[in-house]
Amino acid sequence: MNRRARLSHYLFFMLPAVALLAFFVIYPSVRTIYLSFFDESGRPTLNNYVEVLSSRDTFNPSGFEKGFPLGTLLHNLIWIGIHLPVSVLLGLLLAILLRNMPSSSFVKSVIFLGMVMPMIVGGVMIRFMFDKNVGVVNLFLQPFGIDSRTWTAYPDSALFSLIFGSIWLWTGFSMVLYSAGLETIPKEYYEAAQIDGAGRLRQFVAITVPLLKPITTVVVTMTLLWELKVFDIVYVATMGGPGGASNVLALQMYTYAFREFNFNRSAVVAVIITVSTLVASVPMIKSSLAQE
Amino acid sequence: MMKRKTVLKLIRIVAMWLVALVWILPFIGVFMTAIRPMDEILDGWWNFKEFNPTLENFAKAWAHPTASLAQGTRNSLVVAIPATVIPLLVATMAGYGFSRYDFPSKKLTFILVILTLALPQQMIAVPVFQILNAFGLVDRYLGLILIHSAWGIPWITFFMRNFFSTIPRNIEEAARIDGASDFLVFFRIVFPLALPGIASAAALQFTWVWSDFFLALITIYSPNKLLATQRIPLMRGVYHVDWGLLAAGAIMVMVVPLLVYVVLQKQYVKGMVGWSLK
Numbered sequence: 001m002n003r004r005a006r007l008s009h010y011l012f013f014m015l016p017a018v019a020l021l022a023f024f025v026i027y028p029s030v031r032t033i034y035l036s037f038f039d040e041s042g043r044p045t046l047n048n049y050v051e052v053l054s055s056r057d058t059f060n061p062s063g064f065e066k067g068f069p070l071g072t073l074l075h076n077l078i079w080i081g082i083h084l085p086v087s088v089l090l091g092l093l094l095a096i097l098l099r100n101m102p103s104s105s106f107v108k109s110v111i112f113l114g115m116v117m118p119m120i121v122g123g124v125m126i127r128f129m130f131d132k133n134v135g136v137v138n139l140f141l142q143p144f145g146i147d148s149r150t151w152t153a154y155p156d157s158a159l160f161s162l163i164f165g166s167i168w169l170w171t172g173f174s175m176v177l178y179s180a181g182l183e184t185i186p187k188e189y190y191e192a193a194q195i196d197g198a199g200r201l202r203q204f205v206a207i208t209v210p211l212l213k214p215i216t217t218v219v220v221t222m223t224l225l226w227e228l229k230v231f232d233i234v235y236v237a238t239m240g241g242p243g244g245a246s247n248v249l250a251l252q253m254y255t256y257a258f259r260e261f262n263f264n265r266s267a268v269v270a271v272i273i274t275v276s277t278l279v280a281s282v283p284m285i286k287s288s289l290a291q292e
Numbered sequence: 293m294m295k296r297k298t299v300l301k302l303i304r305i306v307a308m309w310l311v312a313l314v315w316i317l318p319f320i321g322v323f324m325t326a327i328r329p330m331d332e333i334l335d336g337w338w339n340f341k342e343f344n345p346t347l348e349n350f351a352k353a354w355a356h357p358t359a360s361l362a363q364g365t366r367n368s369l370v371v372a373i374p375a376t377v378i379p380l381l382v383a384t385m386a387g388y389g390f391s392r393y394d395f396p397s398k399k400l401t402f403i404l405v406i407l408t409l410a411l412p413q414q415m416i417a418v419p420v421f422q423i424l425n426a427f428g429l430v431d432r433y434l435g436l437i438l439i440h441s442a443w444g445i446p447w448i449t450f451f452m453r454n455f456f457s458t459i460p461r462n463i464e465e466a467a468r469i470d471g472a473s474d475f476l477v478f479f480r481i482v483f484p485l486a487l488p489g490i491a492s493a494a495a496l497q498f499t500w501v502w503s504d505f506f507l508a509l510i511t512i513y514s515p516n517k518l519l520a521t522q523r524i525p526l527m528r529g530v531y532h533v534d535w536g537l538l539a540a541g542a543i544m545v546m547v548v549p550l551l552v553y554v555v556l557q558k559q560y561v562k563g564m565v566g567w568s569l570k
Contacts, residue, residue, distance in 0.1 A: 009474050013389030016382040017445050024442035028419035029411065035418065097307060107312040109557075113319065116553045116560075117546045118503035120521045124542045127533075129318050134325060134333055134535050136317050168315070222409075229412045232505045236525045253414040258510060263418045270414040277410040288402050 029274075035267035052268040057244065057252055068155040068245035072252045073272075075159055079248070080227045082163050083170075088219055090167070091174025092212075098175075099182055108179065112172035119169075123236035126165030127152055152238050155245035162237060162246055169233070170226065174219045181215040182208070217283050224280040228273055249273050326350065326539035333535065349540035356537070359527050361544055364520035371433050371508075371519060372501040375440035376494050383445045384490060387452030388482060392461070401450040408446045413506050421510055436511045440504065444497045455489035456482070492559035499549040520545050 039045045052058055056071065063070035070078075094111065098104040114122060130137050130151035138148040151161040185208065193203045231250035234240055240247035240255075249269055257266030324337040327345045354362050390401060420439055421430065429435035463485075464477050472480070483490075505521045512518055518526075527534075527541045553560050 010389050010393045012474070013385045013478075017386035017449060020379075020382060020438070020442040021445055023423070024420060024439050025408065025411070025416060028416035028423070031419035031422075032415050094311065097304060097311070101304065101308055104308065107308055107315075110312055110319075111315045113315075113550075116499075116549050118505070118521055118549060120503075120505045120524050121542045121546045124524060124538060125318055125322060128322060128325070128535065128539070131533070131535070133335070134321070134337055136321050136336075136338075139336060139338065168318070225410055229414075231414075235505070236528075250412060250414050253417070254506075254509075257418050266414075266418060270412065270417070273412045274410075274415045277412060278407075281406050281410040284406055285403055288406065289399060 032267045032270050035264055036271045038264060040264060048264045048268045052265055052272075057247065058269075068159060069243060069247060072247050072249045072269075075247060076228060076230075076249050078159065079163050079166075079230065080224065082160075083167055083227055084220065084223055087167050087171045087223060088174050088216070090171050091219065092178045094171070094175045095178035095182055098179065108172075108176065112176055114169035115172045115176075119232035120236050122165075122169045123233035126162060126169070126233060127237040129165060129168075130161045152246075153242060155242055158238050158242060158246040162234060165237070166226075166230070166233060170223065173222065177215050177219050178212065181212045185211050214287060217287050221281055221284040225277055228277050228280065322539045322542060325535050326543055328536065330534070330536050349536040350544065353527065353537055353541040353544060356523070356527065356541075358515065359518070359523035359541075361520060361523060361541055363516060364518060364523040365544075367433075367517060368502055368520040371436055371440070372498055375437045375444075375501045376498045378437065379441040379444035379448055379497060380490055380494055382441065383448035383493075384452045384483070384486065385478070386445070386449045388456050388478060390449065390453045391456035392464075401446070401453055404446045405450045408443070413443075417506075417510050424511060430511060431513045431517060433512075433517075436507060439507055439511070440501050443507075444500070448493050448497065451493050452486065452489060455486060459485055492556060495552045495556045496560065499552045502548050 036048055037044055037046070039047060056062075056069075058073050059071035060069055060074075063074075069075070098107060101107075117125075129135050132138065132148050132150040135150070137151065138146075142148065151157045189207050189211075190203055193207060198206065229250055230248055231254070234246060234248050234251050235254075238246045240251045250273060253266050253269035253273065256262050256269060321337050325333050326349050327347070328337065329344060329346060329348065332339075332342050332344065354360070387401075416439075424430045424432075424435040427435075459482070464481055467477050467481055468474075503521065508519045508522050512522065524538070524541055524545060527538050
């Protein structure tokens with residue numbers, strides 16, 4: 001077959017996919033970037049960025065003295081700061097704990113359930129866990145003399161409730177990936193290390209951690225993406241409240257666009273989220289390019 | 293030495309079941325709340341002084357006056373089924389194109405997948421809304437179905453491309469020598485061979501469309517058209533939370549992806565783990 005004939009066949013199979021993507025993903029993304037650089041009367045401007053970045057919704061310095069809200073940007077960063085290390089390490093720990101244990105596949109399935117259910121249900125579950133009357137969290141805190149309350153309803157605890165709830169929801173992902181990763185490490189490595197007199201900790205640091213590195217890249221990237229894009233669970237559990245105390249970037253964008261109908265400002269927030277998610281996915285793109 | 297090993301093993305077993313308990317408690321809680329009347333759970337669902345299980349909450353959620361889940365489930369199916377069939381057909385073709393024509397496509401499709409994974413739906417929300425508005429498709433399922441189809445294409449293409457690379461080309465070439473066109477070869481020979489791969493991709497795409505909330509939120513507005521996930525926040529109530537009702541609703545919306553997971557557990561996890569382990 002000559003080259004031109006080949007190309008036409010190729011186009012026949014690809015065209016529908018390319019058209020749908022161009023129409024509903026690529027063009028809209030470009031259009032959002034465009035919107036972020038224009039004002040409502042269509043003149044080019046950087047004011048949208050200035051307005052959004054100096055807005056108290058995004059960053060609220062007085063929050064450091066008066067408490068939450070601190071602004072969506074900081075809320076997302078706090079989310080990452082707590083959720084990322086805890087869920088990645090906990091997932092690894094659980095994968096090691098559950099390895100080769102009787103009925104561990106049942107326990108793994110239970111932990112993974114949070115990944116299976118719709119996030120909107122996940123948000124209801126979080127709200128439920130932290131409720132004053134029906135929540136199981138208070139049941140555990142009572143023995144320590146901590147008064148029962150609906151933790152998602154107070155500015156000082158709303159964001160942290162969501163973050164810890166999301167750890168419960170999403171740890172299954174890193175656990176399952178690390179479990180699969182552990183299976184790929186040959187036992188001989190550990191046997192050889194044992195003969196050389198290496199202790200368990202040394203084996204873990206010298207064999208397990210480096211060999212799990214490709215998986216860590218995936219786990220960290222995916223977790224970062226969720227933390228930056230988190231929307232459903234916040235929407236249903238707190239609606240970003242009370243008083244913006246648990247607001248996040250994705251919800252801020254939605255509020256600007258579909259409640260206040262300010263499409264230029266909402267475009268700026270969307271661009272901020274996208275730039276950060278693209279930066280977050282660089283390591284994964286790099287490692288996939290290196291793979292042959 | 294032997295003794296120390298058994299003690300360690302025992303500690304591991306206890307730790308494992310403690311972890312399992314922590315993780316499963318909220319699920320038991322939601323289940324208990326859903327099957328018990330309101331007055332029994334006011335002091336916490338873990339009080340069993342009285343225990344009269346009932347399906348009343350499920351019936352109430354199913355036939356809710358303002359957020360009926362019966363209607364929501366029907367609507368979600370009307371969206372999820374075509375939003376699974378369309379991208380599967382389109383992306384299977386693209387995946388075949390990528391796998392059969394000389395082209396360094398593996399990396400390209402994979403990077404495309406990562407990019408769409410990274411892209412927040414907020415980035416397309418406003419322009420997509422404007423496009424649908426221009427075509428009179430706001431508050432119509434067709435618009436939502438098309439967005440979901442586009443959104444699913446990259447990963448299904450990647451998935452199917454890799455599947456096709458494992459199917460030998462001999463059969464197709466034999467058919468071609470007999471005079472069959474590319475089109476015929478694809479639909480008569482390749483497509484049936486690819487059915488196992490298509491089935492698992494379909495299951496995953498279906499659960500993702502079913503679980504979606506944001507895209508539905510920005511495209512569907514009429515109360516009687518809302519999808520199942522959109523009705524959950526509406527069940528919360530304004531002044532007090534009817535936990536029994538909300539728990540029953542949450543369970544019903546969760547059941548569909550849960551079933552898919554139980555039936556396709558291996559493929560499900562493989563789909564998530566696959567690319568990281570190659």
